[in-house]
Amino acid sequence: MNECDLQRIKRFVEKKYSEARYSNSRWKNQNYDPWSTWFWVEEKGEILSAMRIVEKVPENCIPLEIAVIYGTKSQALRYAVLEENVADWNAVAFELSRTGWYAAKKTFRTVAKYCADKGYDIVYGLYNPILRGIEKLYLSEGAVFSERYPGPVYFPGFYLNGELSKFHVIELEKETLQNIASKL
Numbered sequence: 786m787n788e789c790d791l792q793r794i795k796r797f798v799e800k801k802y803s804e805a806r807y808s809n810s811r812w813k814n815q816n817y818d819p820w821s822t823w824f825w826v827e828e829k830g831e832i833l834s835a836m837r838i839v840e841k842v843p844e845n846c847i848p849l850e851i852a853v854i855y856g857t858k859s860q861a862l863r864y865a866v867l868e869e870n871v872a873d874w875n876a877v878a879f880e881l882s883r884t885g886w887y888a889a890k891k892t893f894r895t896v897a898k899y900c901a902d903k904g905y906d907i908v909y910g911l912y913n914p915i916l917r918g919i920e921k922l923y924l925s926e927g928a929v930f931s932e933r934y935p936g937p938v939y940f941p942g943f944y945l946n947g948e949l950s951k952f953h954v955i956e957l958e959k960e961t962l963q964n965i966a967s968k969l
Contacts, residue, residue, distance in 0.1 A: 786823060793832065794823050794825050794835050797825075797832040797835055797878060798876050798878040800878075801878035801879065802878065804881075805916065805945070806945060807943065807945050807950065808942065808943060808945075809943075810940050810941065810943035810944075811942070812851065812941045812942060812943060813848075813851075813943045815846075815848070817837070817839045817845070817848075819845070820839050820840045820841075820842060820845050820847075821838065821839050822837070822838045822840075823835065823836075823837050823876075824838075824892050824895055824896050824899070825892065826888035826889075826892050828884070828888070833884060833885050833888035833889075834888035834889040834891070834892040835879070835892065836874065836875075836876060836877045836892050836893065837876040838896060838900060839872060839873045839875065840872045840903075841866055841868070841869070841871045841872055841873065847866060847872070847909070849864055849866060849873055849909050849911065849934060849938070849954060850863055850864055850865060850866055852864075852911065852938035852939060852952065853940070853941060854936065854938055855936065855937045855938060855939050864934045864954075868906065868907065870904065870905055871906055871907045871909065872903075872908045872909070873908070873909050873910065874896060874900075874910040874957070875910060875911065877889075877910075877919060879918075881918070886918070889918075890922070891969075893922055893965065894965055894966060894968050895969065897957070897961075897962045897963075897965035897966045898962075898966035898969055900957070900962045901959065901963045901966045904959075906958070906959060907959075908956070908962065909934070909954060909955070909956055910928065910954075910955045910957070911938065911953070911954060911955070912924075912953045912955050913945065913950055913951070913953075914953060915945060915950075923955055924955075926961070926964075926965050927957065927965065928956065929955065929956055929961075930953055930954070931953075931954040931956045933954075933956075934954040935954070936951075937951040937952055937953055937954075938951070938952050938954065939951050
């Protein structure tokens with residue numbers, strides 16, 4: 786992917802997050818580019834949907850590891866993902882329209898196929914229960930709440946409508962990824 790396309794996709798994601806009334810936080814906006822693969826759908830030169838996969842390797846931290854566990858009183862704690870052959874699915878954004886929803890579903894299934902083809906054992910994601918569209922997209926397709934990383938988690942300074950955004954950790958295992966990909 787060329788730098789121009791990458792920046793255009795990132796601007797789209799930032800715009801969608803801003804329209805959803807998320808604040809900006811340096812904790813949330815880490816540079817995952819060396820380990821990322823982006824997916825998007827566009828029509829007539831306009832991006833309708835975008836998502837990113839960040840592969841977990843020993844040299845990086847995925848968003849799940851950057852987030853802070855909510856409710857830890859005396860000190861901030863984080864999860865450490867020590868498994869290999871896993872990834873984090875994030876930066877999900879789409880136009881809030883029928884066309885945007887269809888594009889999001891297509892992107893979602895394409896990402897699932899990519900992850901299944903890569904053979905990831907588990908793909909993690911962070912899901913904000915306040916945003917019903919994301920809930921419908923993930924949970925209706927077989928994602929489950931993580932028992933390994935029960936959360937909720939948050940990014941310091943990252944708010945939705947002025948309230949701290951708390952995320953549930955979800956998992957998509959190989960079989961789930963294959964089932965989603967089969968709908969392409």
